Amino acid sequence: MRSALVVGTGLIGTSIALALTRRGIDVHLSDTDEGAARTAASLGAGHTGRPAQPVDLCILAVPPARIGAMLAQAQREEWSRVYTDVGSVKALVHTSAEDAGADLSRFIGGHPLAGRERSGPLAARWDLFEGRPWVLTPGATTSRDALNQALELVSLCGAVPVVMDTDEHDHAVALISHAPHLVAALMAARLEGAREESVRISGTGIRDLTRIAGGAPELWEDILAANAPAIAEVLAAYATDLTAAVDALRAVAGPDAEAAKRGAANLADLLRRGNAGQARIPGKHGTASASYTAVPVLISDRPGELARLFAAAGSVGVNIEDVRIDHSPGREAGLVELLVDPTVSDRLAADLAASGWTVQS
Ligand SMILES: NC(=O)c1ccc[n+]([C@@H]2O[C@H](COP(=O)([O-])OP(=O)(O)OC[C@H]3O[C@@H](n4cnc5c(N)ncnc54)[C@H](O)[C@@H]3O)[C@@H](O)[C@H]2O)c1
Ligand SMILES: O=C(O)C(=O)C[C@]1(C(=O)O)C=C[C@@H](O)C=C1
Structure with a gap:
C-alpha cells in the first residue's frame, strides 16, 4: 500500500492515520467536521482533502449507521480502489451497504478491538492497535485485492487479524464489548444521584x-441499536444471575439460618464463576492474562517518573508485558503494577527495591 484515505478523523480514524503515516504511507484525511481533519493533520496524521487520484485503500471511520451510504457514494466518486471500515457492528454495515447499491466485491468489513472512552482526533494514539485483535469480515464476493489491502492495513497498525463472519462477529462483540458497556453505564448511573460523601472515596x-461508561452516548446509541437482539440475549442471562445475587444477599442477611447458608453458597458460586470467566480474558498479544505476575511499585506524581520506572525495568533486562496505573487525581503518589513473566517477578521486585523504588509486597 502506498496511499490511503481516512474518512472520519476522530479517535479511530486519526489513530489509524498516525500509524500509517509513521510507516511511510501517503495519508489523505477527510471529515465533515473540517476542524477535526485539520487537527488530525496538525498531529502528523497526513494531509487534509480528498485525493485527485483513487488511493489504494479507503478506511471509513465514521459512526456505523453512516458507513453503508458513504461506501456507495465513495465508490460512485472513485475515491479508492478498495474499501474497509472500522465500525463496531458488522451485519448492519454489510446490509446497509448492499441496500445503498455498493459494490461489495471492492469492500471488506473490519473492526479493530481497541479503543478508548474518549472521542475525537486529540484522543488518538499511533499505537492504539498494537497487539490487538482486528476482525475482518470478508463476504462471498470480496476480492483478493480488498482482503490483501485490509491485511496490510492490520499489519501496518501492528494488530492481529481475525477472520469472522458478520453474525459471528456481532454475537461475539455483544458479549465482550456491547453488553459490558451497558453494564458499566448502569453501574455508573447509580452514582449520578449518590451522596458526595460516598462518591468522594x-x-x-x-x-x-466504569471507565468505559465515559464513552460518547451518540456513538453507543448507534452501536446498541444496531446489535440490539444479541445484546439483549447477553443481558437477559446477566439479569438471571443478578436476581440470584440479590436473592442470595437477602437470604444471607435474613433470619432463616438454612436459607442464609444456601445464600452464602450461591454467592460463593457466583464469585467463583466470575474468577473463571475473568481468567479467560486474553492479555496482550492474545496470551492469557493470568500468565503474568504483577509487581506493584509506588511512584511519585512527577513528570517522567513512569519513563524512569520503565527504564529501570529495562536496565535489568525485564520485559514489561502490560501495565496498570492507578490515576488518583490530587494524590502525591500513584501505584503502578508492572505485569511481567512470573519467572522474573521476584528478581525485578528485588532489583527495583535495591535501586530505591518502593515495591509493595
Ligand atoms: N471508540 C472506540 O473505542 C471504537 C473502537 C473500535 C471501533 N470504533 C468504531 O470506529 C468508528 C469511529 O468511532 P470513533 O470512536 O473514532 O468516533 P469519533 O466520534 O471520535 O470520530 C468519528 C468522526 O467521524 C466524523 N464523521 C461523522 N459523519 C461523517 C461523514 N458523513 N463524513 C465524514 N466524517 C464524518 C465525525 O465528525 C468524527 O470526527 C465507529 O464506527 C465506531 O463504531 C470505535
Ligand atoms: O477500551 C475501550 O475504551 C473500549 O471501549 C474499546 C472497545 C471495547 O469494548 O473493547 C469498544 C468498542 C469498540 O468497538 C472496540 C473496542
Missing part, C-alpha cells in the same frame, strides 16, 4: 468497572 474498583 471512590477507589480503583469502581474506576476499573
Whole structure:
C-alpha cells in the first residue's frame, strides 16, 4: 500500500492515520467536521482533502449507521480502489451497504478491538492497535485485492487479524464489548444521584468497572441499536444471575439460618464463576492474562517518573508485558503494577527495591 484515505478523523480514524503515516504511507484525511481533519493533520496524521487520484485503500471511520451510504457514494466518486471500515457492528454495515447499491466485491468489513472512552482526533494514539485483535469480515464476493489491502492495513497498525463472519462477529462483540458497556453505564448511573460523601472515596474498583461508561452516548446509541437482539440475549442471562445475587444477599442477611447458608453458597458460586470467566480474558498479544505476575511499585506524581520506572525495568533486562496505573487525581503518589513473566517477578521486585523504588509486597 502506498496511499490511503481516512474518512472520519476522530479517535479511530486519526489513530489509524498516525500509524500509517509513521510507516511511510501517503495519508489523505477527510471529515465533515473540517476542524477535526485539520487537527488530525496538525498531529502528523497526513494531509487534509480528498485525493485527485483513487488511493489504494479507503478506511471509513465514521459512526456505523453512516458507513453503508458513504461506501456507495465513495465508490460512485472513485475515491479508492478498495474499501474497509472500522465500525463496531458488522451485519448492519454489510446490509446497509448492499441496500445503498455498493459494490461489495471492492469492500471488506473490519473492526479493530481497541479503543478508548474518549472521542475525537486529540484522543488518538499511533499505537492504539498494537497487539490487538482486528476482525475482518470478508463476504462471498470480496476480492483478493480488498482482503490483501485490509491485511496490510492490520499489519501496518501492528494488530492481529481475525477472520469472522458478520453474525459471528456481532454475537461475539455483544458479549465482550456491547453488553459490558451497558453494564458499566448502569453501574455508573447509580452514582449520578449518590451522596458526595460516598462518591468522594471512590477507589480503583469502581474506576476499573466504569471507565468505559465515559464513552460518547451518540456513538453507543448507534452501536446498541444496531446489535440490539444479541445484546439483549447477553443481558437477559446477566439479569438471571443478578436476581440470584440479590436473592442470595437477602437470604444471607435474613433470619432463616438454612436459607442464609444456601445464600452464602450461591454467592460463593457466583464469585467463583466470575474468577473463571475473568481468567479467560486474553492479555496482550492474545496470551492469557493470568500468565503474568504483577509487581506493584509506588511512584511519585512527577513528570517522567513512569519513563524512569520503565527504564529501570529495562536496565535489568525485564520485559514489561502490560501495565496498570492507578490515576488518583490530587494524590502525591500513584501505584503502578508492572505485569511481567512470573519467572522474573521476584528478581525485578528485588532489583527495583535495591535501586530505591518502593515495591509493595
Ligand atoms: N471508540 C472506540 O473505542 C471504537 C473502537 C473500535 C471501533 N470504533 C468504531 O470506529 C468508528 C469511529 O468511532 P470513533 O470512536 O473514532 O468516533 P469519533 O466520534 O471520535 O470520530 C468519528 C468522526 O467521524 C466524523 N464523521 C461523522 N459523519 C461523517 C461523514 N458523513 N463524513 C465524514 N466524517 C464524518 C465525525 O465528525 C468524527 O470526527 C465507529 O464506527 C465506531 O463504531 C470505535
Ligand atoms: O477500551 C475501550 O475504551 C473500549 O471501549 C474499546 C472497545 C471495547 O469494548 O473493547 C469498544 C468498542 C469498540 O468497538 C472496540 C473496542
